[in-house]
Amino acid sequence: MGTVKFTDEHEWIRLEGDIATVGITDYAQNQLGDVVYVELPKPGQKVEKGTQAAVVESVKAASEVFAPVTGEVVEANQALVDEPATVNADPMGRGWFMKLRLADKSQLDGLMDEAGYKKFVEGLH
Amino acid sequence: MTQSESLKRTPLFDLHRELGAKIVPFAGYEMPVQYPAGIIAEHLHTRGAAGLFDVSHMGQIRIEADEFDDAAKALERLVPGDIRGLQPGRMRYTQFTNPAGGILDDLMAARLGEQLLLVVNASRKEADAAHLRAQLTGHARIEELPERALIAMQGPAAAAVIARFDPRSDAMGFMSIAELSIDGVPCIASRSGYTGEDGFEISMLAEEAEKIARLLLAQPEVKPIGLGARDSLRLEAGLCLYGHDIDETTTPVEAGLTWSIGKRRRTGGDFLGAPLILEQMAQGPLRKRVGILPEGRAPARENTDIIDAKGGLIGKVTSGGFGPTVGGPICMGYVDRINSGEGTELALLVRGTPRPARVTPMPFVPHRYKRS
Structure with a gap:
């Protein structure tokens, strides 16, 4: 298990070597409700930190998933396209969205750790 | 606050x-x-x-009058539905129309004995009550039932x-x-x-x-x-949501609600907006509300542009999302009449990408109302 970091857009990033796996948090999936559609970037695509990298839609609404860091997509979780509800069932595990090859690991420095994110979410209520 | x-x-x-x-x-x-x-x-x-x-x-509203027919007559000036023809214990779906034929709200009008009872949308109930107060003539009075x-x-x-x-x-x-x-x-x-x-x-x-x-x-x-x-x-079920699928800029004819316009009302022309509405019924409207079935799984939401095969804008989605019983995306919206035929192929511009879709009869899931 690598380090897991969190963004204030409710994404998580798990770093293993220079590969970062990205998904949305349990709080995010709970806020969205039943996920019915996921749109993912293609392998090879470059994504910029803070820009739209994927789309996740619930029954009610569409939301953007922003790239939490700059990098190149090495893999997208195609299983989500067929089973979008996996995002609800296992957001931090099988519900991952994409793996990125990081351009600059220092971009992770400003992100929250698990305890920090937990506090952040509690502050939203 | x-x-x-x-x-x-x-x-x-x-x-x-x-x-x-x-x-x-x-x-x-x-x-x-x-x-x-x-x-x-x-x-x-x-x-x-x-x-x-x-x-x-x-909003629940009662229209009071000495007799049901007085209340019904008064309401009929504001709606194209056949209210006077309601038998005791029956109800109808209708719309408050404006002088331009647009829809101010949609509602249920019911006859319980000699009472005329209305149920209107929450977002419109104050406006509806004000409209009724300003427009009701004769001895009919309105009573809101909060x-x-x-x-x-x-x-x-x-x-x-x-x-x-x-x-x-x-x-x-x-x-x-x-x-x-x-x-x-x-x-x-x-x-x-x-x-x-x-x-x-x-x-x-x-x-x-x-x-x-x-x-x-x-x-x-x-x-x-x-x-x-x-x-x-x-x-x-293909049913309209006020403020989305119908509003002051859409007429009952464009919205595909002509079925709710009473037969007797079609000749009288004695309701707000009747000239335009009756003309649209005779000529056919320039645009129509239709059901649209997207191919694939991407939902098309409200305000999504609808384009024809050549890429020209032909309308907008007014309600769209995921249908759990259908098991996929469904939507409704307005398109030019020439593109409104069942099976017409069109595309929905979802996040800038045209996605194929086709005009589909509504409801998307068959109604299962009680048969008498």
């Missing part, structure tokens, strides 16, 4: 909280958008058994549930209204709804609503259903 302080609550608010609802602002009320089961489960439960909906935010709550029971098991409390409900046909007694509480129930399923909408005094809701929720077939599933259910 915070938002929640300015928002109103229905008599069932505490019950929603107790049931774990996610509460959102809607039409000036704090309303349950979903319960812990989630929108898809609630939607499917309603189609499979019975769902209880709090619709107490909707002291009443409204609970909908919808789904294939709804009839059995309600009959358990008052077997007289069994004899009620689709679009009928009657007085029932539920556990000793006098109720006014109509066999109607907003899901495409059989069911009832039950009005009672606000102070009795929680007791009735708890009693109904204690029935094994019944679960509470939030506004999220109410919206996906009505979308699958």
Whole structure:
């Protein structure tokens, strides 16, 4: 298990070597409700930190998933396209969205750790 | 003042909280958008058994007159529906129209004995009451009924549930209204709804609503259903949502609601907006509300551009999302009449990408209303 970091857009990033796996948090999936559609970037695509990298839609609404860091997509979780509800069932595990090859690991420095994110979410209520 | 302080609550608010609802602002009320089961489960439960909906935010209005026909005559100036032709115990769907033929609101008008009862949208109830006050002529007066709550029971098991409390409900046909007694509480129930399923909408005094809701929720077939599933259910049923699929810029003819314009009303021309509406009926409207079935799984939301095969803009989606019973995306919107034929191929511009779709008859899921 690598380090897991969190963004204030409710994404998580798990770093293993220079590969970062990205998904949305349990709080995010709970806020969205039943996920019915996921749109993912293609392998090879470059994504910029803070820009739209994927789309996740619930029954009610569409939301953007922003790239939490700059990098190149090495893999997208195609299983989500067929089973979008996996995002609800296992957001931090099988519900991952994409793996990125990081351009600059220092971009992770400003992100929250698990305890920090937990506090952040509690502050939203 | 915070938002929640300015928002109103229905008599069932505490019950929603107790049931774990996610509460959102809607039409000036704090309303349950979903319960812990989630929108898809609630939607499917309603189609499979019975769902209880709090619709107490909707406006209930009585039009008073010495005789029903006086009240009906007065209302008919404002709606294209045949109100005078309502037999006791019957109801109709109609619209308040403006002088330009646009829709100010859509509503149910019911005749209970000599009373004329209306149910209007929550977001429009103040405007509707003001419109009625300004426009009603003769001896008709309007009385708003804020002291009443409204609970909908919808789904294939709804009839059995309600009959358990008052077997007289069994004899009620689709679009009928009657007085029932539920556990000793006098109720006014109509066999109607907003899901495409059989069911009832039950009005009672606000102070009795929680007791009735708890009693109904204690029935094994019944679960509470939030506004999220109410919206996906009505979308699958092809029913309009005011402020989205119909508004002051759309006419009943464009909206495909010509069926609700009374036969007698089509020749009289004696309602607001009649000249334009009757002309559209004769000539055909320039645009029409249609059902659209996207290919693939990407939902197309409200305001999505609809384009033709050449890429030209032909309309916009007015309601769109995921249909849990359909198992995929569905939407409705307005397109030019020439593109409104069943099977017409078009595309939806979702995040800049044209996605193929086709015009599809509505409802997306067959209605299962009570047959009399």
